[in-house]
Amino acid sequence: MRALVLAAALAMVGCGGGGSVTADGGTDARQSDDGGIDATPTDGGGARVVIGSAPGDGAGFIAVDDGTDVELIPGAQGGFHVWISARTTDLVGKYYFRVSARRVADDALVLAGGLRYVDIPETASGSSWETESASPAFMCPVPIGISIRDMPIRFTLEVFTYEDDPDRKLIASDTLVLVPHCPETDQQEFCINICSG
Amino acid sequence: MALSRSHRRRALLILTAATTILFISAATRAREARACGCFAPPDPSVPIVQAGERILFAIEDGTVTAHIQVQYSGPAEQFGWILPLPSVPEFALGTDELFAQLIAQTQPKYILNDEFQGMCGQQPPNGAGAPSSDSGESGGSPLVLRATVGPYEYAVLKGDSKDEMLAWLNDNGFFVPAGTADVVAPYVYPGAYFLALKLQKGEDTGDLQPVVVKYKSALPMIPLILTSVAADPNMGILVWILGEHRAIPRNYYHTVINDAAIDWINFGKNYVDVITRAVNEAEGGPIAANAAHQSFVTEYAGPSNIVSGRLDYSGRFGNVEELAKITDALTYVEYLTYNGYAVGTNAPPFVAQFSSQMLSLLERELPEPAALAKEGITASDYYTSMRYWVESYSVDHPELFTDLDLDFDPVALTDDINTRIVEPTLAAGALLASEPYLTRMFTTLSPEEMLRDPTFSFNPTLPDVSNIHQGRVIYYCDSMMSLPDGQPFDKTKLEALIITEQGFKVWLPHGTSENPWDDGVLDDEMPDSRQTQMLREEGGPDVVFDNADIIARFEASTGGGCQVGNGAGGAGSAILLAVAALFGLARRRRSPEA
Numbered sequence: 001m002r003a004l005v006l007a008a009a010l011a012m013v014g015c016g017g018g019g020s021v022t023a024d025g026g027t028d029a030r031q032s033d034d035g036g037i038d039a040t041p042t043d044g045g046g047a048r049v050v051i052g053s054a055p056g057d058g059a060g061f062i063a064v065d066d067g068t069d070v071e072l073i074p075g076a077q078g079g080f081h082v083w084i085s086a087r088t089t090d091l092v093g094k095y096y097f098r099v100s101a102r103r104v105a106d107d108a109l110v111l112a113g114g115l116r117y118v119d120i121p122e123t124a125s126g127s128s129w130e131t132e133s134a135s136p137a138f139m140c141p142v143p144i145g146i147s148i149r150d151m152p153i154r155f156t157l158e159v160f161t162y163e164d165d166p167d168r169k170l171i172a173s174d175t176l177v178l179v180p181h182c183p184e185t186d187q188q189e190f191c192i193n194i195c196s197g
Numbered sequence: 198m199a200l201s202r203s204h205r206r207r208a209l210l211i212l213t214a215a216t217t218i219l220f221i222s223a224a225t226r227a228r229e230a231r232a233c234g235c236f237a238p239p240d241p242s243v244p245i246v247q248a249g250e251r252i253l254f255a256i257e258d259g260t261v262t263a264h265i266q267v268q269y270s271g272p273a274e275q276f277g278w279i280l281p282l283p284s285v286p287e288f289a290l291g292t293d294e295l296f297a298q299l300i301a302q303t304q305p306k307y308i309l310n311d312e313f314q315g316m317c318g319q320q321p322p323n324g325a326g327a328p329s330s331d332s333g334e335s336g337g338s339p340l341v342l343r344a345t346v347g348p349y350e351y352a353v354l355k356g357d358s359k360d361e362m363l364a365w366l367n368d369n370g371f372f373v374p375a376g377t378a379d380v381v382a383p384y385v386y387p388g389a390y391f392l393a394l395k396l397q398k399g400e401d402t403g404d405l406q407p408v409v410v411k412y413k414s415a416l417p418m419i420p421l422i423l424t425s426v427a428a429d430p431n432m433g434i435l436v437w438i439l440g441e442h443r444a445i446p447r448n449y450y451h452t453v454i455n456d457a458a459i460d461w462i463n464f465g466k467n468y469v470d471v472i473t474r475a476v477n478e479a480e481g482g483p484i485a486a487n488a489a490h491q492s493f494v495t496e497y498a499g500p501s502n503i504v505s506g507r508l509d510y511s512g513r514f515g516n517v518e519e520l521a522k523i524t525d526a527l528t529y530v531e532y533l534t535y536n537g538y539a540v541g542t543n544a545p546p547f548v549a550q551f552s553s554q555m556l557s558l559l560e561r562e563l564p565e566p567a568a569l570a571k572e573g574i575t576a577s578d579y580y581t582s583m584r585y586w587v588e589s590y591s592v593d594h595p596e597l598f599t600d601l602d603l604d605f606d607p608v609a610l611t612d613d614i615n616t617r618i619v620e621p622t623l624a625a626g627a628l629l630a631s632e633p634y635l636t637r638m639f640t641t642l643s644p645e646e647m648l649r650d651p652t653f654s655f656n657p658t659l660p661d662v663s664n665i666h667q668g669r670v671i672y673y674c675d676s677m678m679s680l681p682d683g684q685p686f687d688k689t690k691l692e693a694l695i696i697t698e699q700g701f702k703v704w705l706p707h708g709t710s711e712n713p714w715d716d717g718v719l720d721d722e723m724p725d726s727r728q729t730q731m732l733r734e735e736g737g738p739d740v741v742f743d744n745a746d747i748i749a750r751f752e753a754s755t756g757g758g759c760q761v762g763n764g765a766g767g768a769g770s771a772i773l774l775a776v777a778a779l780f781g782l783a784r785r786r787r788s789p790e791a
Contacts, residue, residue, distance in 0.1 A: 074386035074387075074388075074389070075283045075386075075389075075414075077281050077282060077283055077384060077414065077420055077650065078281060078383045078384045078418070078420060078422070078650055079283075079416075079418060079650075079652065081415070109733055109734050109735050111654075111734070112654065112655070112656075112734035112735060114256070114258075114259070114415075114655075115258075116258060116259055117258055135259075136415055137415075138415040138416050141447065141448035141649060141650065141652045142447075142448060143447050143448065143654075143731075143733060143734070144446075144447070144448050144449060144450060144488055144731050145731055145739075186382065187382075187383065187386060190382070190383040193648075193649070194448070194649060194650075
C-alpha cells in the first residue's frame, strides 16, 4: 500500500529532511527529488531547522526523506492536512514559524501559511529541540484547480525572528517533499473530491 | 428569485452558519419567528441583501473565531443546530448589532452622480451646484461537555461515530432533521467534534441571538454540505473575514460582476439577482469540473476601521452596577435608552431602537400592556418612549393600561442584559479592532450546488475593493430648451447618458424616467459577470472567463459609442432607436436562468 505514512516515516528516523540551512550561511542541503537544492541562505549564528512529519496523532517529530508517501489526515471540519514537525538546533527563545507548500510539478502555491508563534525553552541551548506536537499543514480543500493528491508537494518551514515587519528576519529554513494520499477509509471518496482541485 | 424568503414554505430553519452549520427545524409553522434581531438600515441607496447565512471569521495564530448570526423561522422546540469542528470549541453569545454594523458599513452602494450639459431650465448649467444623489457526561457517551449560556443549551460531542452522536442528540432533545445522517459522514472521523445547540425551555425564537465559536483551525470554512439539508434555493451566504490581508475564496471561483447589469437608476435594486446570475456563469470546465456555479463576489476589501469603534465606543453602556441599583422602571429604561443600549438608525425617524434581544428581555420583566399592544403600539415604540405612554398617554386611555406592571427585579434584569447584550457587544467590538483588514464576500447557492465547503485564505497583494460604486448620469438640457408655463423642471425627462463605474455607456433618449433595466434589455441579455477568476494566496487573479469583449459589443449595440460631447440630442436618439430596433430582433440569444 502506498500511503503508509508514519509507519514508513518511523523507519526513517534520522534520515533528515530535504536539506536544512544553517544560519551562518552554510548548508547541509541535499539534492531533492525535484532536482533542486533545498536551501535558503540565511545570516547570523549557527541556528538550524529540519522539517519533518509526525504520526497520525500529530505528536512528536519524525525525520523523513524527500518523496515519502504520507496519508492525508482528516481534520478542520471535513478538511485534510499533513503533519509538519520541526527539529531545531541552536535556537532558544521566541520565534515565528511558517509552513508553506507548493506543488513540485509546476510550483503552484498550495498553502501560503501564516506565522505561528513558537517559544523554544532554554533547555534547548546548545542542543536540539523538537516540536512536541506537529502543526497541521492545511491541504484540502485545495485551491481551486490545483490537485495535490498523489503528487509531490514541497513543504518549506521558515523560522523568523519574533518581530513585526519590516524588522522580521529569516533565521533558518528547510524543505521537504512529501506525496500526500487520501486515506483508504470511508472518507476516501470525500477526500479525493476535495483534494483534486 | 432568491431574495425574499422571510416566509418559508416549510418553516425550515436555516441557520446561519458559520463555519458550518446545519440547521434544522421542522415542518410546521407555528408562531412567527422574530429571530433576525436586526436593526437593518433602510437606506435607499443600499440594495437589500437577504442572506441565509451571515458569518464573521477572524483568524489569528491558528485560532478561528466565528460569529454566526442565527436566522430561523419555526417553532422554538424544533430549533436545532449542529456544527462540525476540528477541536473542542469555546462557545459564547454574540450580538446582532455586530452584523447590523457590518452590513451598514460594508453594504454595496450604487450611486449616480448628476451632471448637466447645456441650459437646464431652472437648473444651473453643467453640473455646477447640481444635486447629487444621496450617498450615503462520560463512560462511552460521545458527550464532552454540556452547558447553558443565555437562551441556549449546548453540547460538545465527539464526532468519531455518527450513530453514537446522532443517537445522543435524539435521546437528549436536540432536534435532528431528516437527512442529516446522509450528509454528516465527511465530518465524522477520530478526533472530530460537533457542537449542538438548542433553545432552553422557556425561551422562544425571539431570544435567538448570534453565537460565537472559537476553535483551533488553520483556515475558516463553512460546512455547506451539511447546511444543504436545510437550505433554500439560491440561499445567500454573506461572509466577513478579519485578518492581516484581503481574504480570498480558496476553493471557489471569484466573480467580478458586470456593473452594466446593475439597475443604476434604482440604486442597484436588482443587485442580488445579478449576483445570482453572475456566479451561475462560473462554469466548472476542465480545471475544476465540480466547481460549477461555486463562486464568491468580493463586496468590500479594505481597512477594518470602517467598522471598528462602533460597538465599543467609550462610555457605552454606562455603569452596569449603577444600572442594577435603579428600581424605578421608567428611569431604568431611560438609562438604557441614553447609554447606548438602544441603537440609532440612519433613517427616519432616526430614533434609537432596542434590538430584538433587548426587547425580549424587557418584555419578560416589564411587559407592555396587552391592550396597548393590540392598539398597534409595538414593543419598540413602547420601550423607547415608555415614560410618555405610562405617564401621559395613560391619562387619557386608562383602559389600555389595566395590566400595567412596573414591578421588576433590576439586579436580575441587569444580569441578563449584561450577559446577553453588554459582554457580547464589547467582545465583538474588541474583535473588530484586533485585525487591520476586513473582507466581505457574498454568493448565492442552491442545495444541489452545495457540493464543497468554501474555505477562505488570504492574499496580501490583491487590491482593496470599495463597496461604494459611483457612476455618472449626464443630462442633455438642450433636449428641453424651454418649459411650458407652470411645468416644473423635471430632469428625468431629459435625454441622458449613464456611464457606469466600469465605463459602460447607456443612452436614455427619453430620460431616466424610462428605466432600461426594467424591461430587461440590459440585464437579461448581457453577461452578468465581467470576469470569472481564480484567486491564489499570492499574485494577481487567474482569469478563467473574460466577458469584456462581449460586454463591449452590447455597448456598441445600445449606442454607447456616440460622442457625449457632441451634444447627443436628436441624432443620438435616432441612432439609438435604429440600433435598438435591430437589437430587439437579434437577441434572445440567452434566456435568464432561474
